[in-house]
Amino acid sequence: xxxxxxxxxxxxxxxxxxxxxxxxxxxxxxxxxxxxxxxxxxxxxxxxxxxxxxxxxxxxxxxxxxxxxxxxxxxxxxxxxxxxxxxxxxxxxxxxxxxxxxxxxxxxxxxxxxxxxxxxxxxxxxxxxxxxxxxxxxxxxxxxxxxxxxxxxxxxxxxxxxxxxxxxxxxxxxxxxxxxxxxxxxxxxxxxxxxxxxxxxxxxxxxxxxxxxxxxxxxxxxxxxxxxxxxxxxxxxxxxxxxxxxxxxxxxxxxxxxxxxxxxxxxxxxxxxxxxxxxxxxxxxxxxxxxxxxxxxxxxxxxxxxxxxxxxxxxxxxxxxxxxxxxxxxxxxxxxxxxxxxxxxxxxxxxxxxxxxxxxxxxxxxxxxxxxxxxxxxxxxxxx
Ligand SMILES: *Cc1c(COP(=O)(O)O)cnc(C)c1O
Numbered sequence: 067x068x069x070x071x072x073x074x075x076x077x078x079x080x081x082x083x084x085x086x087x088x089x090x091x092x093x094x095x096x097x098x099x100x101x102x103x104x105x106x107x108x109x110x111x112x113x114x115x116x117x118x119x120x121x122x123x124x125x126x127x128x129x130x131x132x133x134x135x136x137x138x139x140x141x142x143x144x145x146x147x148x149x150x151x152x153x154x155x156x157x158x159x160x161x162x163x164x165x166x167x168x169x170x171x172x173x174x175x176x177x178x179x180x181x182x183x184x185x186x187x188x189x190x191x192x193x194x195x196x197x198x199x200x201x202x203x204x205x206x207x208x209x210x211x212x213x214x215x216x217x218x219x220x221x222x223x224x225x226x227x228x229x230x231x232x233x234x235x236x237x238x239x240x241x242x243x244x245x246x247x248x249x250x251x252x253x254x255x256x257x258x259x260x261x262x263x264x265x266x267x268x269x270x271x272x273x274x275x276x277x278x279x280x281x282x283x284x285x286x287x288x289x290x291x292x293x294x295x296x297x298x299x300x301x302x303x304x305x306x307x308x309x310x311x312x313x314x315x316x317x318x319x320x321x322x323x324x325x326x327x328x329x330x331x332x333x334x335x336x337x338x339x340x341x342x343x344x345x346x347x348x349x350x351x352x353x354x355x356x357x358x359x360x361x362x363x364x365x366x367x368x369x370x371x372x373x374x375x376x377x378x379x380x381x382x383x384x385x386x387x388x389x390x391x392x393x394x395x396x397x398x399x400x401x402x403x404x405x406x407x408x409x410x411x412x413x414x415x416x417x418x419x420x421x422x423x424x425x426x427x428x429x430x431x432x433x434x435x436x437x438x439x440x441x442x443x444x445x446x447x448x449x450x
Pocket of ligand 1: 080134135136137161207209210211238239240241261
């Protein structure tokens with residue numbers, strides 16, 4: 067499977083399993099963060115980030131900054147929100163709520179468009195909300211990792227541009243970038259924030275984000291200063307531009323090892339057309355979802371068109387407790403995650419199928435996980 071020491075396969079919605087080459091890049095010998103070799107590697111990584119977002123717009127700007135996915139929320143709040151600015155949050159669960167809480171810290175006046183657990187807000191109600199009030203930003207959680215609900219971005223962004231062209235379209239892509247299609251320029255998105263440890267398949271520790279020229283202009287034309295030092299995009303922008311132009315530059319020390327690992331992960335992700343990567347994630351996701359339904363189980367995301375392709379949230383039978391099943395799976399060499407949506411938390415488990423576990427044909431872990439799930443349920447007395 068890999069040259070790593072034997073371990074249970076980590077099939078949670080991030081961190082995910084690592085490819086050997088990515089992990090080996092973490093062991094890179096020490097180098098100066100302003101030395102020519104690292105500057106070249108960081109610059110190349112930023113350029114590959116543009117490709118990951120299928121973007122060629124020179125006014126758009128990638129940022130790779132030490133931190134977890136949550137730092138992306140702070141970057142949006144600190145830079146795009148001034149006290150009292152209105153934000154429309156499309157609520158699909160735990161992570162949409164977290165994003166909203168973060169925006170409130172920076173003074174946002176948040177309005178939610180809600181949906182029942184396991185579904186997503188629909189275009190007509192979102193449009194009605196946009197017509198009722200001027201919103202500076204609209205946020206959408208592309209895949210809400212608490213429910214496995216996938217939100218549609220293409221028609222949504224078109225509708226927002228027609229209904230409220232001033233509104234910036236902000237995407238939490240932490241659990242979608244590199245496993246769900248994102249065409250940043252074509253769809254007219256204004257910011258996507260993500261992290262290294264989910265479908266990108268790099269160890270945790272990097273916040274990766276992408277901002278449109280329009281979003282950058284919005285930061286530059288603020289009336290009040292950005293109330294964060296580390297998350298201020300204007301502090302990072304010249305640094306990112308210099309690195310991409312292969313010029314050394316310093317604001318705060320990047321992690322050379324993590325950037326090296328991201329460089330390797332992105333090279334792998336971009337070694338074949340992205341469309342093939344997305345199609346492979348869909349194919350494996352379809353297989354997992356079919357196995358789940360063959361076991362007589364339901365998914366949290368009810369409608370097929372709302373189901374993510376990098377994870378599956380599975381309702382357990384009434385007779386089976388997650389706290390009993392998860393340790394059995396772990397003994398069988400498979401790590402799944404428990405529930406985190408507060409309304410249904412004990413009733414479901416989450417199976418992440420992203421990155422190398424999906425893309426590497428020599429890795430048996432997805433099939434093993436399906437078999438282990440079946441065996442574990444049987445052991446707990448659930449008969450298919
Ligand atoms: C994981 C996740 C986050 C938070 O990322 P951290 O790296 O844990 O800070 C935010 N949004 C979504 C959709 C996520 O899946």
